[in-house]
Amino acid sequence: MGDSESGLPIRLRQVAAAPGGVPVLSGIDLVLEAGGRTVLLGPNGAGKSTLLRVLHGLILPSAGLITWGPHARRPGGQAMVFQRPVMLRRSAFANIRYALDLAGIRGREADTRIAEALDEVGLRALAARSARVLSGGEQQKLAFARVWALRPEIVFLDEPTASLDPAAARSVEKIIIDIHARGTTIVMTTHNLVQAKRLADDIIFLHAGRLTERTPAPEFFAQPRSVDAAAFLEGERL
Amino acid sequence: MNTITESLSLAVALVARFDPHLVDIVTLSLRVSLTATALAAVIGLPLGAAIAVGRFPGRPPLIVVLNAMMGLPPVVVGLLVYLLLSRAGPLGSFGLLFTPSAMVIAQTILITPIIAALTRQIVADAWAEYREQLTSLGAGTGRAAMTLLWDTRFSLATVLLAGFGRAIAEVGAVMIVGGNIEGVTRVMTTTIALETSKGDLPLALGLGLVLIAIVLLLNAGAQVTRGWAKARFG
Numbered sequence: 001m002g003d004s005e006s007g008l009p010i011r012l013r014q015v016a017a018a019p020g021g022v023p024v025l026s027g028i029d030l031v032l033e034a035g036g037r038t039v040l041l042g043p044n045g046a047g048k049s050t051l052l053r054v055l056h057g058l059i060l061p062s063a064g065l066i067t068w069g070p071h072a073r074r075p076g077g078q079a080m081v082f083q084r085p086v087m088l089r090r091s092a093f094a095n096i097r098y099a100l101d102l103a104g105i106r107g108r109e110a111d112t113r114i115a116e117a118l119d120e121v122g123l124r125a126l127a128a129r130s131a132r133v134l135s136g137g138e139q140q141k142l143a144f145a146r147v148w149a150l151r152p153e154i155v156f157l158d159e160p161t162a163s164l165d166p167a168a169a170r171s172v173e174k175i176i177i178d179i180h181a182r183g184t185t186i187v188m189t190t191h192n193l194v195q196a197k198r199l200a201d202d203i204i205f206l207h208a209g210r211l212t213e214r215t216p217a218p219e220f221f222a223q224p225r226s227v228d229a230a231a232f233l234e235g236e237r238l
Numbered sequence: 239m240n241t242i243t244e245s246l247s248l249a250v251a252l253v254a255r256f257d258p259h260l261v262d263i264v265t266l267s268l269r270v271s272l273t274a275t276a277l278a279a280v281i282g283l284p285l286g287a288a289i290a291v292g293r294f295p296g297r298p299p300l301i302v303v304l305n306a307m308m309g310l311p312p313v314v315v316g317l318l319v320y321l322l323l324s325r326a327g328p329l330g331s332f333g334l335l336f337t338p339s340a341m342v343i344a345q346t347i348l349i350t351p352i353i354a355a356l357t358r359q360i361v362a363d364a365w366a367e368y369r370e371q372l373t374s375l376g377a378g379t380g381r382a383a384m385t386l387l388w389d390t391r392f393s394l395a396t397v398l399l400a401g402f403g404r405a406i407a408e409v410g411a412v413m414i415v416g417g418n419i420e421g422v423t424r425v426m427t428t429t430i431a432l433e434t435s436k437g438d439l440p441l442a443l444g445l446g447l448v449l450i451a452i453v454l455l456l457n458a459g460a461q462v463t464r465g466w467a468k469a470r471f472g
Contacts, residue, residue: 058370076376086371089389089471098385102376132472 007068007075008034008153008185010055015064017047017054024050025209028064034153037176037186039196039217042206043232048189049158051206055187056080056156076103079152083159085143087131092123092142095131099146110149117149121175137168144175147184155179157188161195173199193233197221205229241439248440253447260441264448267425270338271406274345278401282350283394286357287383291365304358307351312344316414319344323415336417341425344411349401356397361386392467399460403453 010032017025025047032038032055040048053059054066057074068075088095093114100110118124121141126134131142140160147155157176161169169192176199180186190196196203200217207228215225224230252260289300321327323335323343334340364386372382387394409427416423418432426445433442 053370056374058373078374080370080374082370086368088368088385089391099375102381130471133470 005069005071005075006034006153007071007077008032009069010154011065011067012054012061013065015054015061015066017050017059018062019050019053019059023062023209025054026063028054028211030204030211030214032154032185032187034185035183036201037180037199038188038202038204039200040187040189040204040206041193041196041229041232045208046206047209048206051204052080052156052158052187052189077153078156079147079150079154080156081140081143081147081158081160083162085136085139087134087139087142089132090130091128092118092131092134092145093127095142096146096149100149103150113149113151114145117145120148120178121145122171137164137171140164140168140172141175144172144179148175148179151182152184154185154187157186159189159191162191169195193221205232207232245439245443249443249447252440252444257444260444260448262421263424263426263429263445266338266423267406267427268452270341270412270425271345271402273342274349274405275398275402277342277346278350278353278405279398281346282353282401283357283387284383285350286354286359287361287387288379289354290358290361291379291383291386301355301358304351304355308355310348310351312348312408312410313414315344315348316411319347319411319415335415336419336423338416338423340415341412341423344415345405345408348408348411349405352404353397353401356400357387357394360390360393360397364390392464392471395463396460399456402456406452407449 010030012028012030015025015028015030016023028051040051042048050059054061056078057068058080068078088098090098096114096117097110100106100113105113114127115124118127121144123138123141123145126138131139134142140163144160160176161172164172173195176186176188186199188199190199197217200220202214202216203220204211205213205215205220205224205226205228207226212226212228213220213224220229221233224233289297289304319340320335322329323332323340324330325335334343361383365382368382368386368389372385377385407427409431412418412423412425413428413431416425416428418424418428424432426449430442430445430449433439433445
């Protein structure tokens with residue numbers, strides 16, 4: 001994982017974020033512990049993706065404080081999968097090797113991890129194929145293979161199945177469950193409430209840039225605490 | 239009309255029989271311009287990538303200056319290099335004036351901004367697409383710049399061709415710093431200018447045909463390579 005000390009828990013105190021000068025998040029207090037599967041829910045523009053990027057260190061808070069374990073700057077041991085996977089213009093195998101090289105994992109260890117990761121997502125036969133000519137679903141699976149090979153302690157998923165057909169989406173969900181089963185903490189956003197029910201241990205609900213509630217998933221879907229979340233579940237806020 | 243037809247057939251004959259004089263001139267032209275392109279690539283590619291990916295004070299005006307320098311007039315570059323390399327100039331002691339080396343220097347100065355500016359634009363576009371992913375993976379600025387240079391290599395090949403095309407087709411700078419000395423610094427463009435002024439059209443036309451053929455071949459090669467790369471790498 002790169003760092004000897006864990007980057008968990010992640011603590012946010014009164015965090016605000018204004019990417020590009022536009023205020024998106026404000027007053028976020030949050031602690032993410034190791035081990036869970038947390039799903040960020042909320043209507044469009046609520047700030048889910050921005051919060052994910054703040055947690056991953058891609059966006060710096062405009063106010064407040066964020067720490068990763070004892071670290072003030074994002075440590076190693078993290079990975080992120082984006083809604084639209086970004087692949088380098090090289091083979092599927094080389095894309096994973098590049099990520100491992102950046103993490104300081106090379107040689108036989110890297111080769112073993114790559115083979116294992118491609119097996120996990122069912123892309124072994126396409127290892128030599130250029131990543132950018134793979135289908136959207138295959139590219140997303142390759143993005144997960146990259147995560148699998150990196151073995152991060154936490155992974156952030158930004159609507160990872162939004163652009164996939166139902167079969168590919170279920171296949172990706174299985175990979176998410178497998179990654180979690182290996183001890184990786186999962187934090188993801190989704191608009192798919194059924195998927196959130198299937199995957200979430202707990203739900204963080206955002207509305208208009210504010211965290212309105214954090215509730216265990218069964219409880220959230222049975223009886224959300226906030227008026228905004230209740231309206232969202234009833235389809236009144238999309 | 240007869241003169242043109244006659245000159246053209248003589249020119250074709252010169253090219254077809256690989257006239258030694260013509261071959262010498264073409265060889266020197268290619269040597270000078272390819273060397274200049276290689277040097278400009280070594281400077282311009284990393285410079286363009288660094289400006290695309292880096293964030294530092296003065297970056298926006300630097301981009302404006304770089305883009306403006308794409309239109310550097312060759313005669314002005316020639317004049318500046320002449321002043322630098324002339325006996326009284328700061329680099330006069332190297333004795334480079336009126337040598338192919340001086341021509342390489344002038345052409346390198348002329349095309350480095352072209353290669354750097356176009357590289358910056360291509361890498362900046364790629365950076366907009368890759369930035370979050372590369373940052374997520376932990377790539378620092380230097381590593382990201384190198385990765386983007388490699389990933390945009392097929393587009394950058396076209397940039398190098400544009401630089402080479404500018405170098406081999408320019409006449410003003412190499413005329414001033416090379417002196418158009420027969421057998422030493424006489425290249426295709428300076429020969430065409432000289433022979434045309436003398437009324438000796440066959441050699442000028444022959445070199446013109448070769449020049450156009452070189453540019454066409456290189457661009458056809460680039461086109462085929464880009465098509466293949468698109469299908470192979472996406």
